[in-house]
Amino acid sequence: MICPHVWQPSDVARPVILLLSGPNLNLLGDRQPEIYGSETLLEHVAAARERAQQKGFDLEHVQSNHEGDLIDAIHGARGRVSSIVINAGALTHYSWSLHDALTAYEGPVVELHLSDPKEREPWRHLSVIEPVAVASVVGKGGSGYPEAIDIAIDAFSKSDD
Ligand code: DQA
Numbered sequence: 191m192i193c194p195h196v197w198q199p200s201d202v203a204r205p206v207i208l209l210l211s212g213p214n215l216n217l218l219g220d221r222q223p224e225i226y227g228s229e230t231l232l233e234h235v236a237a238a239r240e241r242a243q244q245k246g247f248d249l250e251h252v253q254s255n256h257e258g259d260l261i262d263a264i265h266g267a268r269g270r271v272s273s274i275v276i277n278a279g280a281l282t283h284y285s286w287s288l289h290d291a292l293t294a295y296e297g298p299v300v301e302l303h304l305s306d307p308k309e310r311e312p313w314r315h316l317s318v319i320e321p322v323a324v325a326s327v328v329g330k331g332g333s334g335y336p337e338a339i340d341i342a343i344d345a346f347s348k349s350d351d
Pocket of ligand 1: 277278280304305306
């Protein structure tokens with residue numbers, strides 16, 4: 191017997207935002223709180239997820255201390271994920287492999303940092319993410335997370351028109 195299926199709003203897949211966190215961000219809360227604040231990465235992810243869900247999006251989060259894991263996550267986002275928000279940690283300043291992976295991703299990318307790297311040591315002034323990002327949210331601490339989600343959603347909605 192075929193069971194009649196009553197349509198539920200949850201049957202419609204919600205678009206997904208991928209939030210990527212690079213090396214050492216798992217130590218947030220403990221690591222240099224005078225620069226990065228006392229909130230943990232889990233708290234930032236929860237704030238980002240709440241904002242995404244309020245706007246009808248799901249949020250996936252991947253943190254890794256390994257460049258290749260982040261590249262694999264970006265490959266897995268191709269053709270599947272609406273937009274990417276990335277805080278690549280120090281990989282921001284030299285990982286051309288991450289840059290290339292993001293270039294091969296078709297959706298909007300938002301660069302995110304808790305601190306403002308351009309106000310810090312000279313080696314942090316170069317970002318290899320910036321050229322492939324629609325926007326960079328820097329120096330806003332934890333409040334940058336929901337802001338970056340808003341920008342990612344706006345950029346996706348515009349690209350979807
Ligand atoms: C950071 C800035 C990077 O320069 C640094 O290596 C980090 C954190 C930030 O969020 O401010 O790990 O991405």
